[in-house]
Amino acid sequence: MNSLLSKFFLVFTFFSFNPLFSLASKSSYKEYCASIIPETTPTTKKFNSFPLSDHNTGYYIGGDSIINIDASWNRFSLYFPPRNTYATSHPHLFKIEGTISFTTNNDASYYNHHHHMGYLTFKLDGFWSQSSGNVCMVGKSKGVSKKGDSLNLDVVFKLNNVFNSINITSLVSGSLESLSSEKDDDDHYFEPISLMMFPKANYSYSLDSKEVENEFSFGSDDDEEGLSLNFDSFSFCKYPLSSAIRRLQLEYTHECNSTKNCTPIISGSSNQLPSHMSLKGIECSSKKKDRIRVLGEFSNSFVYYWNRNNSQSFNAKTMLIGEGWWDEKKNMLCVVLCHFNGSKSTSLDGTHVGDCSLRLRLRFPSIWSIKNSSSIVGQIWSNKSANDQNYFKTITVRKDDANYGVGGKDLRYEYSQLDRVNQSCPPHKVIENQGKRYPDAYSYDMKFDMSIRESKKKVAWGSSSPLFVDDEYVSTSSVSISRSEFDAGILNNDSLFNISYKISLSAMSSSPSDKNSLFNMSYYSVKISAEGIYDARYGTLCMIGCRDLVSNNGTPTANSLDCEILMKFQFPSLDTKDRSYIKGSIESTRPKSDPLYFNSLEVSAVAYYIQEVRRNVWRTDMEVIMALISTTLACVFVGLQLNHVKRNPNVLPFISIFMMSILTFGHMIPLVLNFEALLAKNPNNTTYVLGNVEKWLEVNEISVRLITMVAFLLQFRLLHLTWSSRKTDESKNNHWIAERKASYVTFPLYAVGLLIALLLKLKKDRDSVTSMYQVYRQHDPSWESIKSYGGLVLDCFLVPQVILNLFSNMNENVLSCSFYFGTTFVRLLPHAYDLYRAHNYADQDSDLYFYADPSQDFYSTSWDIFIPLVGIVFAIIIYLQQRFGAQCVLPHRFKGSKGYAKVPDSEGEVETTNM
Structure with a gap:
């Protein structure tokens, strides 16, 4: 795909130059190329036998001042369109036009993201001598330098050894030089670029005598x-x-x-x-x-x-x-x-x-x-x-x-260590009706990544892939799983299987302190071939392994192996609903005095079973549906509140602007974050995709975003109406005073809550054991705490309204019952779902959550009970305030403050005092 894009880019840039270029370059050609190939008048006859192909690639040295060397791999592309090659009045001279391009490679740019991703292209015009093999052309540049500046350079391009017939000794070399002078300290000058290519046309193979x-x-x-x-x-x-x-x-x-x-x-x-x-x-x-x-x-x-x-x-x-x-x-x-x-x-x-x-x-x-x-x-x-x-x-x-x-179906495996395996791991006695199921030997479940511990200290990571099960070669090159594979049942769950593995271990530190550690300086990376027996009735895997040995300087040594390694693994049951782990050990059977002896290693791996993946696909489906339902309900309840204030415009000044702002930002922030994630999405960063599920998720994710946009617009409309009502109301100063007093209470309350949330998060991070796949992820505990606390603020969105009611002593139906009870229901529904999810699904990576994301709210059994109770309490308080007066929830001795209420419009707006 990248090659097609590069060819398209070259064709586009070739025709994007000024057509008057050839006229402007005539004087330059006479000055710099006439001594090599005399300028000759081209004919109208096209010439299609130029020995270099349409699209060529090669290597170069130089150009540091104009080319982003760090992200280009020192490769260039040379393009000669056949339609732009002409015969001339001289039988051995031909006019040619072409483009040479130095482009930043996409993959390299990903790893060198701090550089500018630019391009530099030269449109060239000149002649080729068929007899001498020389090419001389002049041209102008179009592109961007590695500093991001626009470049306008004049160059001369030379090649030699361009012949029709080539062999192994034929190399095309040349140069790209600036026409500006270094002595004049010209900004357009650059040092000569040396080029080399491997010609392809009319190649003669000659070495296979x-x-x-x-x-x-x-x-x-x-x-x-x-x-x-x-x-x-x-x-x-x-x-x-x-x-x-x-x-x-x-x-x-x-x-x-x-x-x-x-x-x-x-x-x-x-x-x-x-x-x-x-x-x-x-x-x-x-x-x-x-x-x-x-x-x-x-x-x-x-x-x-x-x-x-x-x-x-x-x-x-x-x-x-x-x-x-x-x-x-x-x-x-x-x-x-x-x-x-x-x-x-x-x-x-x-x-x-x-x-x-x-x-x-x-x-x-x-x-x-x-x-x-x-x-x-x-x-x-x-x-x-x-x-x-x-x-x-x-x-x-x-x-x-x-x-x-390559020939995978024709491969065979010869087992030679099965007798040693039976001696080290005697077969289990059959126990009838034990009721547990374990992975099938032929399934994807047998492939796993692992964490390696030595003396209870994590020292390495590893990966393991089965090669053969009995006599059948198992392909492990693909990690994608189609949806139809989820329904594949256990093929044979009551047998013993001969199995072979490839295991690769990589140390986390390049200098282990223990000389008996497997991961010393000579064994920073360890490869092990293993074979043994897998008992599908009990989920046990026992194998003998052979590791490749290296010399003292770390160089791999031919035919040098250590086959005194015993490996044992226990797979968890397929029926477990909690996160399950594969446990095992890797140990040397040599005596401690042997130079090849190494300390025993403990192995732990998260078991991602196909059945578990199947359950989580349904979980993902359910979460997307829940997100669609919740967002739609949010739109409905905001719409009902807009209808309520349309019928009762006099209640608008008594709605908390603080509360409306919280709800508006609650819909806006996900839209902004999703948009930034869309822009920053890297096409080369392939995540764990479950067959065609990805497309279904993308379609529904777009639907959720569209509905969220509608909810945001409706909520913003309600915020705008509330704000505008404060400007037109005769008692606007009194309402702003009440809002300000409520803020004096609300802001410190939220600040204290945020501080407590940060402290709780830090304590949780210290106490929790980070799982294997989370170590490489860049987490910021403070940012996660702020996001989670933001979710808690949204859950308790009624707090500002409750406090404002106390200061304004309002006793009318400011909020519709459907709005505050309905929105409370929408905010508390994720916590109810989280309780269900924790009971029915194993823990998952937070990147796979589409609803009730733990990084965006407080989710646990205790929080999932406490937060809904608090939310319901605040909804009941609002109901009581609007029915019996704002201060009805206060003790009698705290009542009697001055408040403001509305009287019928016919009597005018008057200030009343409630004692």
Whole structure:
């Protein structure tokens, strides 16, 4: 999708420039390009054989003063529309027009949000020499700098080695230079930008000779069975193969502790061996033979290749280029890799393809086991002799991620540790009619994230995913659940299942203090392959695990495992309604004197069962309906009050402006917050979506917002009428005095209540145990307390009116009975629902609440009882005040203050004193 948008952007910018550009650039071309390619008169004949494709991408160095390097990955796009390429009067010269664009990548901008998301595009016009391979063009810019300023730059663009026929050694290099002078201290000057591209048109594959193919026949794994990929079902050049080879883990021999004779690349002064290699396809062909051109990059980063926003430039010293092909007889991908030579840190000019002595082969194993559960295995080696300076020891290549659908149905797993599992965890004796149900082995419930504790201290996070259940491969690459899956029942709940897992653990601290901790400096990230038995009758999972070992400097070591690990897990029952947890342990079976021994670990994980998800989908449906009903009722009750004041306009001055303001802001704030959330919504931030439920929720959420807008407008109208009545009433000063006296009581009352709420919230935060999934969330206790207290103020919205009635001593029906009892009912309904929800549903993340959100009011069993009682009491007080007088609720000794009441209009408005 991003590539389509970038192409559209380039096409748009190409035609958005001034059409008089070519006339203005003639003088510039003669001055800067005529010595390279003489200007020639173009003909009307179109020329469609320009060797560069319509849309090209490449790498660059430089341009720091005008390009936002931190968010661009040092990539540029070059666009040559075929309709803008013309033949000329010279047979080997051709006129071309194009666009070069440096755009900020969307994903990088997300991680570098403090930078401007800008663009910089140059419209270019010039000539290409077919015989020399040179391109020279001049152009002008259109765009925004990294500082956010508008740019207007004049440039000359040069390329060389642009030929019709290309091979592995063909690299297109060039530059983009400013026409302004640095000496003149011109603001339009920028340092030259060095460019490099990999041409694609008319590529000739030449490295897969018979001699080279014979080099891929060595090794001990030739007899191992690899998956025979069926290219009838998917293209060799497309997903999933192209995604499967993106990120490969490197493992070295035991004697490799430094880069000497151990790696094909040297990354700066660091003596650390690269941990990963990523392969990216440049071009692919399936015409006569399945072939692919690849660009390989070595790195020590643990950031995924497609999110590597901290990789700031093209580093030829850590990158390789090569050709690959699929060997159908041996079921493996063979790749010949070549070094880049002649590169400099400040320029890509002179970079060329040199030594091609590297070999890479990759297989997709069809048989997995606890000691080999990688979706891809292979080797990288050199065909040089051991005394050659470019020689290095063979590197093992693995990929432990999901299989991306490559041959998933043809995979098999060989269990080898089941006897040890039975000895460590003897089978349970069958107990009839125990009445509990546990997750099915084939269900999504078997996948869980976990919190790791050591000596009661939280030390790490982990994730676990099943690979095989019995002989069936379980795909774990997708986390979305369709609505139809919620109704899937338990397939087999009275059996024992052989099961295998992939478990990944990551330490919260990079330097654990205990030397016997699993997470010391060498084991910051731990990967464990495990297999065992799951008893679906009791929800018990017992497994033997093998962890990958690394060298002292943290480098993964090939074929080095510790398989003396015992893992036990207990799943909670499916029938539990409260939040349920998976409990377990990870312990070493080695003696404490063994160097590989580690302290026992306690495991805790929140169990998100499909049945629980199903219940919560219905909960979400119910909450949306409740929100629609409550908001609609609020509109109705405000409308009834507007009708009441229309029939009795004399009561308007006696309505509390403070109360009307509270209710108006209560409808306005959700609208503002929802609008800000809509603007700030990040399309790349995918939340846990329950199939097609998301669309249904969005439609109903819009409906709730529209009804809330209506309620706000009605409430604002009532506030406006109340305010206006104070200006026209003859006793307006007396009413304002009463309002002011009521405020003197109300404001301190609310301030004290807010202080108490903050103190209660702080105490609750200290006493509560934060669950695993809440640790990474940024919470502000003070802000949450203010929001919750705001909900409490709305629940007790009648307080200002009760106090105002006491000061004004009003005894008429200022508020309609339907308004104050109805609005009280609307405000107290969420608390009644919260009691029902707490009894029938497990606790949920507050982001999933659509009604009675705990972060927006005080919700608990005690609050859900206390707040409705208080709300009803205030509604009864209003009823008694309007029927028997405002001071009827006061003790007799406090009565007798001066108040104001209305007499019939025929007698005029007079001041009365109630003693």
